Amino acid sequence: MEEKRREGLLEEKRLFFPPSEFHSTAVIQNPEIYELAHERETFWDERGKRLEWFKPWDKVLEWNHPFANWYVGGKLNAAYNCLDRHLKGARRNKAALIFEGELGDRRVLTYQDLQREVSQFANVLKSFGVEKGDRVIIYMPMIPEAVIAMLSCARLGAPHCVVFGGFSSDALKDRVLDAQAKVVVTSDGSYRRGNIIPLKENVDQALRDVSCVEKVVVVQRTSHPVDMQSERDCWYHEVIKNVSSVCPAEPMEADDMLFILYTSGTTGKPKGVVHTVGGYLVGVSTTHEWVFDLKEEDVYWCTADVGWITGHSYLVYGPLSNGATVVMYEGAPDYPEKDRYWEIIEKYRVSILYTAPTAIRTFMKWGEQYPSSRDLTSLRLLGSVGEPINPEAWMWYYKHIGGERCPIVDTWWQTETGMIMMTPVPGITPLKPGSCTVPFPGVRVEIVDPSGNPVPKGEGGYLVICDPWPAMLKTVYGNDKRYVDTYWSDIPGVYFTGDEAKWDEDGYFWIIGRADDVINVSGHRIGTAEVESALVDHPSVAEAACVGKTHEIKGQSVFAFVSIKEGIEIEDSLIHELKAHVVLKIGSLARPDDIFLTAELPKTRSGKIMRRLLKDIAEGRTMGDTTTLADAAVVNFLKKNIDAQK
Ligand code: WT7
Numbered sequence: 240m241e242e243k244r245r246e247g248l249l250e251e252k253r254l255f256f257p258p259s260e261f262h263s264t265a266v267i268q269n270p271e272i273y274e275l276a277h278e279r280e281t282f283w284d285e286r287g288k289r290l291e292w293f294k295p296w297d298k299v300l301e302w303n304h305p306f307a308n309w310y311v312g313g314k315l316n317a318a319y320n321c322l323d324r325h326l327k328g329a330r331r332n333k334a335a336l337i338f339e340g341e342l343g344d345r346r347v348l349t350y351q352d353l354q355r356e357v358s359q360f361a362n363v364l365k366s367f368g369v370e371k372g373d374r375v376i377i378y379m380p381m382i383p384e385a386v387i388a389m390l391s392c393a394r395l396g397a398p399h400c401v402v403f404g405g406f407s408s409d410a411l412k413d414r415v416l417d418a419q420a421k422v423v424v425t426s427d428g429s430y431r432r433g434n435i436i437p438l439k440e441n442v443d444q445a446l447r448d449v450s451c452v453e454k455v456v457v458v459q460r461t462s463h464p465v466d467m468q469s470e471r472d473c474w475y476h477e478v479i480k481n482v483s484s485v486c487p488a489e490p491m492e493a494d495d496m497l498f499i500l501y502t503s504g505t506t507g508k509p510k511g512v513v514h515t516v517g518g519y520l521v522g523v524s525t526t527h528e529w530v531f532d533l534k535e536e537d538v539y540w541c542t543a544d545v546g547w548i549t550g551h552s553y554l555v556y557g558p559l560s561n562g563a564t565v566v567m568y569e570g571a572p573d574y575p576e577k578d579r580y581w582e583i584i585e586k587y588r589v590s591i592l593y594t595a596p597t598a599i600r601t602f603m604k605w606g607e608q609y610p611s612s613r614d615l616t617s618l619r620l621l622g623s624v625g626e627p628i629n630p631e632a633w634m635w636y637y638k639h640i641g642g643e644r645c646p647i648v649d650t651w652w653q654t655e656t657g658m659i660m661m662t663p664v665p666g667i668t669p670l671k672p673g674s675c676t677v678p679f680p681g682v683r684v685e686i687v688d689p690s691g692n693p694v695p696k697g698e699g700g701y702l703v704i705c706d707p708w709p710a711m712l713k714t715v716y717g718n719d720k721r722y723v724d725t726y727w728s729d730i731p732g733v734y735f736t737g738d739e740a741k742w743d744e745d746g747y748f749w750i751i752g753r754a755d756d757v758i759n760v761s762g763h764r765i766g767t768a769e770v771e772s773a774l775v776d777h778p779s780v781a782e783a784a785c786v787g788k789t790h791e792i793k794g795q796s797v798f799a800f801v802s803i804k805e806g807i808e809i810e811d812s813l814i815h816e817l818k819a820h821v822v823l824k825i826g827s828l829a830r831p832d833d834i835f836l837t838a839e840l841p842k843t844r845s846g847k848i849m850r851r852l853l854k855d856i857a858e859g860r861t862m863g864d865t866t867t868l869a870d871a872a873v874v875n876f877l878k879k880n881i882d883a884q885k
Pocket residue numbers: 502548549623624625626627628649650651652653654655675736737738750752753759762763764
């Protein structure tokens with residue numbers, strides 16, 4: 240259904256111009272910026288000046304295809320730019336973080352507070368032997384200490400590697416090992432709808448037989464009992480006591496690593512996406528100000544978890560480098576009531592809200608009575624990220640949250656791009672519901688056919704990025720070859736995003752979805768190969784194939800076809816067991832909604848699983864070409880039985 244809707248998207252003709260008052264007070268008011276930015280290097284050279292550098296760069300870009308080096312020769316520190324820099328003037332006592340706990344507790348940290356605590360914790364890490372270049376894993380709930388830990392690492396030049404708190408101990412272990420981390424920062428637990436997720440227990444399990452980790456720092460959040468290993472583990476509140484709050488920020492080369500963030504791809508093993516200090520910070524700082532039209536007095540709320548790139552770029556580095564006031568909420572949108580988001584907006588007079596289509600569709604389902612009973616008049620701009628937003632959800636967001644006065648910025652980007660790449664610039668770009676509009680100034684993208692030839696307007700193809708951009712990933716951690724193979728090989732000369740998109744007569748872009756074996760569940764990237772290997776890890780499973788199935792709220796859900804080893808009974812209880820096994824191996828975000836057990840999977844004569852047909856079956860539509868199948872009976876059997884279940 241959703242796919243059909245997306246096919247018909249180009250018929251979406253509604254156009255929304257920036258309200259004149261918004262335009263006349265906007266950070267960017269001159270549409271000529273799009274043309275000016277065609278001088279790409281001059282444009283980004285200019286943007287670099289918004290940060291404070293210990294040493295200016297000699298050259299804006301050195302492009303050794305496909306390896307970029309931005310702001311060559313420049314030295315800076317990301318934490319310094321997010322904190323110390325703001326202490327010199329009026330921002331010193333401005334709220335940097337307004338934290339709202341799930342239980343209703345609250346903490347406000349000014350820029351001065353945050354700078355002090357970051358410096359202290361950086362000194363703690365230093366005392367554990369953490370030096371420039373050492374990797375630190377952060378496995379935390381959405382609490383201020385997560386941000387403090389990130390910035391402390393940045394201050395020392397120790398790349399952080401945040402692992403989303405919803406990942407299982409197995410997934411955590413993979414990341415600890417790949418990064419060869421020296422320290423893990425975690426908390427005893429994390430609140431979710433009043434329950435406790437045992438983060439420390441997961442860390443303990445993950446670290447069994449792992450030798451690289453020397454210290455585990457535990458923030459007390461839930462205060463339930465946890466095991467502490469006397470040599471290895473320590474409490475955050477104990478080690479931070481009486482520690483000096485003076486810690487010089489390490490001068491980093493612009494091209495030094497700022498962090499690693501793991502993301503799913505088409506193979507079973509997640510990739511460690513590497514971002515650097517200089518280019519990344521210029522990219523997220525510029526886009527954060529321009530896309531969200533940031534003003535000094537704004538109260539900005541990004542609902543993403545720090546475990547994802549959105550949390551890195553638009554909860555931490557973008558907004559804090561711009562001296563913004565950031566709202567950080569720990570919990571679920573329906574706890575204790577379904578109006579929790581609207582309550583928070585009313586309470587803190589939030590002016591900019593950045594959230595995901597899956598959340599918007601959920602709110603739509605809950606009904607407009609929840610937002611309408613709260614005062615949302617402080618809002619002036621709305622944002623969307625993570626997956627295509629369908630025009631219905633866009634209109635609902637526009638009307639019921641934005642009161643028909645707030646522009647919506649639909650921002651397309653990726654973990655790898657680091658910064659927003661396609662988006663309206665809200666004071667100048669007319670909006671079309673469902674389209675991420677046009678590339679950000681200084682960014683050039685194209686839609687091409689499989690050989691790399693641009694397709695004419697009105698048509699679709701693969702979305703590629705033509706030129707290097709400042710916040711682009713530097714490489715895949717420890718694996719330059721994988722970087723080249725994954726992003727720069729499928730289509731000659733350009734960066735392949737993995738997405739399929741169309742562009743219309745006005746040159747507006749419409750994302751259709753992933754063109755590769757990646758499923759987008761609630762805006763989170765799940766690799767089919769990862770779920771498949773989790774399933775095959777179960778003793779009863781012979782083979783597994785997963786596809787994305789259109790889901791009303793989540794965008795897509797995981798549909799798994801599983802063939803069972805001979806001699807094993809096909810029982811319903813096995814389905815529950817398999818789902819639980821995926822949760823154990825990866826985390827609940829990857830749990831398949833549907834598992835279909837079968838004796839065999841449909842294959843081509845050369846033995847390749849025909850995912851395309853499985854997708855047709857999962858979506859309940861007529862199957863495409865079946866002539867290359869080895870045995871048509873298999874697929875007919877699947878189709879008949881799955882259709883019968885509906
Ligand atoms: C994939 C990247 C970037 C932050 C969150 C996801 C999809 C992202 C949009 C959008 C349509 C979008 C793409 C992309 N995506 N934003 N506004 N419209 N699709 O980061 O996990 O790296 O996933 O998310 O498919 O490739 P990610």
